[in-house]
Amino acid sequence: MASAIFYILGFTALAATALCITRRNPVHAVVYLVNALFALALMFYQLGAPLVAAWEVIIYAGAVMVLFLFIIMMLELAPASAEMQGPGWRRWGPVLLLSLVILGCTLALLGIQADQDGVPAFWVSPRAFGAALFDQYALAVQVVSFQLLYAAVGAFYVGKGSLRRRTQGEETP
Amino acid sequence: MTWNDLVALFPILILALGSAALLMLGAWWPRGRELMGLGSLVAGLSVLAAIALTPPVTEISGLFGAGPYARFFTALWALVAALTLLLSRRYGAERRFSGGEYTALVLFAAAGMALLSGATSLVGLFLGLEAFTLVLYILIAFHREDDAGAEAGLKYLVMGAVATGFLAFGIALIFTSTGTFHLPEALSGLDPASGMRPVALLGWAMLLLALGFKVSLVPFHLWTPDVYQGAPAPVAGLLATGSKGAVFAALLGLTAGLEVGWDDLVPLLWLLCVLSMLVGTFCALRQDNLKRMLAYSSIVHMGYALMALLAAGPTGRTALVFYLAAYTAMTLGAFGVLTSFSRASGEAQWLGDLRGLGYRHPLRGAALTIFLFSLAGVPPSAGFIGKFAIFIAALDAGFIALAVLGVLASLVSVYYYLRVVVVLFMSAADDVPLHGGSRGEGAAIALCALATLGLGILPAPLLDLIAQLIP
Numbered sequence: 001m002a003s004a005i006f007y008i009l010g011f012t013a014l015a016a017t018a019l020c021i022t023r024r025n026p027v028h029a030v031v032y033l034v035n036a037l038f039a040l041a042l043m044f045y046q047l048g049a050p051l052v053a054a055w056e057v058i059i060y061a062g063a064v065m066v067l068f069l070f071i072i073m074m075l076e077l078a079p080a081s082a083e084m085q086g087p088g089w090r091r092w093g094p095v096l097l098l099s100l101v102i103l104g105c106t107l108a109l110l111g112i113q114a115d116q117d118g119v120p121a122f123w124v125s126p127r128a129f130g131a132a133l134f135d136q137y138a139l140a141v142q143v144v145s146f147q148l149l150y151a152a153v154g155a156f157y158v159g160k161g162s163l164r165r166r167t168q169g170e171e172t173p
Numbered sequence: 174m175t176w177n178d179l180v181a182l183f184p185i186l187i188l189a190l191g192s193a194a195l196l197m198l199g200a201w202w203p204r205g206r207e208l209m210g211l212g213s214l215v216a217g218l219s220v221l222a223a224i225a226l227t228p229p230v231t232e233i234s235g236l237f238g239a240g241p242y243a244r245f246f247t248a249l250w251a252l253v254a255a256l257t258l259l260l261s262r263r264y265g266a267e268r269r270f271s272g273g274e275y276t277a278l279v280l281f282a283a284a285g286m287a288l289l290s291g292a293t294s295l296v297g298l299f300l301g302l303e304a305f306t307l308v309l310y311i312l313i314a315f316h317r318e319d320d321a322g323a324e325a326g327l328k329y330l331v332m333g334a335v336a337t338g339f340l341a342f343g344i345a346l347i348f349t350s351t352g353t354f355h356l357p358e359a360l361s362g363l364d365p366a367s368g369m370r371p372v373a374l375l376g377w378a379m380l381l382l383a384l385g386f387k388v389s390l391v392p393f394h395l396w397t398p399d400v401y402q403g404a405p406a407p408v409a410g411l412l413a414t415g416s417k418g419a420v421f422a423a424l425l426g427l428t429a430g431l432e433v434g435w436d437d438l439v440p441l442l443w444l445l446c447v448l449s450m451l452v453g454t455f456c457a458l459r460q461d462n463l464k465r466m467l468a469y470s471s472i473v474h475m476g477y478a479l480m481a482l483l484a485a486g487p488t489g490r491t492a493l494v495f496y497l498a499a500y501t502a503m504t505l506g507a508f509g510v511l512t513s514f515s516r517a518s519g520e521a522q523w524l525g526d527l528r529g530l531g532y533r534h535p536l537r538g539a540a541l542t543i544f545l546f547s548l549a550g551v552p553p554s555a556g557f558i559g560k561f562a563i564f565i566a567a568l569d570a571g572f573i574a575l576a577v578l579g580v581l582a583s584l585v586s587v588y589y590y591l592r593v594v595v596v597l598f599m600s601a602a603d604d605v606p607l608h609g610g611s612r613g614e615g616a617a618i619a620l621c622a623l624a625t626l627g628l629g630i631l632p633a634p635l636l637d638l639i640a641q642l643i644p
């Protein structure tokens with residue numbers, strides 16, 4: 001049962017990712033990516049990492065994907081009119097199917113009793129996770145935080161320049 | 174992390190904290206030249222700290238080594254960062270580079286390279302590699318008015334992101350096969366007895382793909398010429414020397430701990446080595462752009478370095494580290510001369526731009542000639558000794574075909590290096606006014622030339638040192 005759910009989730013994640021990278025409409029792609037992230041979150045939960053699963057949903061599917069949508073809206077990347085041919089279900093059908101599969105898997109996972117097959121051998125508690133992150137890998141966290149600082153600096157620096165150049169180009173047609 | 178860890182990390186801490194401090198300082202005191210000078214000073218301090226301080230522990234947090242091998246490379250990459258900043262002062266001022274950001278990024282790149290060279294864990298490897306690649310994406314596109322730079326930065330970013338994906342996947346698979354990130358225990362998955370061999374092999378394939386991309390071995394080399402051409406010349410120098418050398422240093426650490434699986438990797442590495450030398454040589458022949466020619470020549474040189482890695486054993490490893498040091502000196506010098514030949518309007522990167530410059534600027538012309546001869550492997554230069562050591566090691570290890578191919582590739586390489594020298598000295602000078610070159614540039618180029626010649630004439634002290642510190 002548990003391994004069946006695992007493989008179903010794996011194929012869901014694969015299908016959602018494949019659909020994500022083949023969509024022409026960026027908003028559709030983001031929705032498929034959210035699907036894939038949900039499937040991954042459930043897989044993390046199954047592997048005994050509930051904290052990572054929650055983050056996958058809250059940070060990636062929640063925050064980062066919303067940012068993606070904001071950027072798509074800001075840059076007006078999404079086509080204004082629906083140019084897709086064929087019946088409407090082809091647009092929302094796959095999303096609905098994937099979402100239903102993920103919902104079903106969630107319910108099935110909740111239904112697994114503590115003594116049943118499929119319960120992970122160990123659960124990584126937030127405390128254990130924090131201890132590993134900020135004790136054993138404290139240096140790694142420092143290095144990553146430096147990287148994020150410079151990523152922000154770089155994005156700001158390069159972005160500021162291209163913005164100025166673009167406005168200059170618009171002023172002198 | 175303990176106090177001892179911090180002490181062992183001190184040279185890298187100087188680089189990282191110094192870069193953050195200069196970034197802050199740049200916000201209130203936006204003077205590019207002075208900030209870059211201070212950056213050179215910080216990097217110089219780090220070199221001194223790496224040489225003078227003996228760390229109390231040999232490994233930091235189970236992620237990075239702090240032994241003599243890691244310290245050697247920390248000193249080398251900090252020195253490269255110091256010279257890069259010295260070279261960038263006039264170049265950056267003419268292009269209105271923002272001094273604080275530029276200095277901070279170069280210093281942090283050196284910190285990342287130092288971390289990568291001493292990585293003793295797959296996590297450390299990933300972190301170190303990503304630290305400086307991320308910085309290089311930005312540095313390549315740092316000249317905001319230059320579209321070629323933006324294009325180069327984007328190319329490197331997109332391809333680098335794919336390579337990073339492979340690296341993370343490969344590390345995950347290797348972790349799956351053994352359950353640890355720590356080297357060399359993480360490498361035992363290749364043992365046929367462990368039962369996880371297929372997973373470990375797949376992980377290694379992905380790891381080699383990602384690292385091959387970073388050092389531009391042949392099937393993964395396509396980004397190299399475009400990125401070198403588009404990047405600012407001092408950044409291209411950093412990219413050619415530090416980023417490739419650090420990956421090779423890490424690769425040496427990785428393979429040194431590999432006992433059972435080495436025979437599986439040899440055919441793969443052999444093929445990459447042959448392809449790199451062949452394709453790099455043939456592509457370099459027809460280049461009229463000096464930066465593109467140096468890009469293809471760097472592919473050939475990475476092929477030589479891979480040959481040293483393949484030769485394994487103490488001789489091969491000594492040859493590899495010596496070659497990395499020699500290659501760093503001569504390539505950084507060549508890009509340094511290109512930087513100092515650059516004008517505010519653009520870089521003199523086409524062969525036509527260099528016509529007769531050897532007479533108008535004899536010192537820098539002579540320096541460029543030294544670097545190119547050394548890259549070609551003409552004695553008495555560091556390049557000659559390095560290649561000689563590599564070919565001897567390859568012959569000792571039984572890679573006769575590789576050694577013969579390497580000798581042939583260096584013979585052919587004389588043609589495309591000499592072409593530049595011919596243009597420099599044997600054609601009439603155009604009447605183009607060039608900057609006389611600042612004192613900082615002159616000092617950096619002179620240091621590289623001195624190292625190139627010095628290591629060629631008197632290689633024994635460095636070879637002895639390396640023989641002591643290789644893992």
